Amino acid sequence: MEIVCILVILLLTGIICCLLWRDRCLKRDIYDFTGKLETSLKDLLNGKRLDKAEYKQDDLWGKVYDKLCRISDLYTHRNQELYEEKENLKELVSDTSHQMKTALANMKLYQELLSDETNIQESAEYLAKMGKQVDKLDFLLQSMVKISRLESGTIRIEKTKCPISETLALAIGEIVPKADRKNIQIHVTYDETLRLEHDKKWTAEALFNVLDNAVKYTEENGNIYISVCRGEVFTKISITDTGKGIPLERQGTIFNRFYREPEVHDTEGVGIGLYLARKIISMQNGYIKVESETGKGSTFHICLPN
Secondary structure: OHHHHHHHHHHHHHHHHHHHHHHHHHHHHHHHHHHHHHHHHHHHHOOOOOOHHHOOOOOHHHHHHHHHHHHHHHHHHHHHHHHHHHHHHHHHHHHHHHHHHHHHHHHHHHHHHHHHOOOHHHHHHHHHHHHHHHHHHHHHHHHHHHHHHHHHOOOOOOOEEEEHHHHHHHHHHHHHHHHHHOOOEEEEEOOOOOEEEEOHHHHHHHHHHHHHHHHHOOOOOOEEEEEEEEOOOEEEEEEEEOOOOOOHHHOOOOOOOOOOOHHHOOOOOOOOHHHHHHHHHHOOOOEEEEEEOOOOOEEEEEEEEO
């Protein structure tokens, strides 16, 4: 009987020791887990990116750490996006301010000249130049509103399947008066039955901006050729002018916002049309590319998915 009691006591003592040992290990694991969690959370709050390669074991902490790394990557990506948006906004404000200051300075100059001018003919000339600066400011502000609404998602691209001829007619109808003033002939080749899923209004806006650019930099009595070709994946609208052409080293920057050729600052415009055109086409999963050679004109290919 005594032996049985001793064995029971030993068994209970062993069980108690085992429970105490497991409790100690559990506490140690909990403290270790919370310590690692606290360190990782502190790193996240301090903007430090977690390295997934630091821990690869397939246990509870490994699973939690993997999710924390995903949160870290997402947090880093969002921060980068916010930084880029902030820099873009700063650049936009700076560029817009520069454009507006130039126009306002010109208007002020013409106003001063008008106040000292007694010749009616020269006064009318200064008034006409002031009118052009006002038009430039108006165009700039309208373009900025369009960019803002497109980039913020206020305006959504709504694609419907309709004849490409209707879109071309909208764009060409807007550019004809400017082309007529320079006696520039516009030649169009397309399939009247061709239908394409696209946003007619905004695509016409993009085409007009490319055509407007072609008219600006084509000399009087020049020509502009428009052709439409349907491929297996994309429908390509090509606009070719007989203008001065674009040097190869500048072809990568002409779609930047407010970019203008260095030698044509006396030409009407603010350098925003091609930027808008590319934005509109890219929002429809298309793209624009340019082929040009100095002195031999330029060809812009607007490609939209079929």
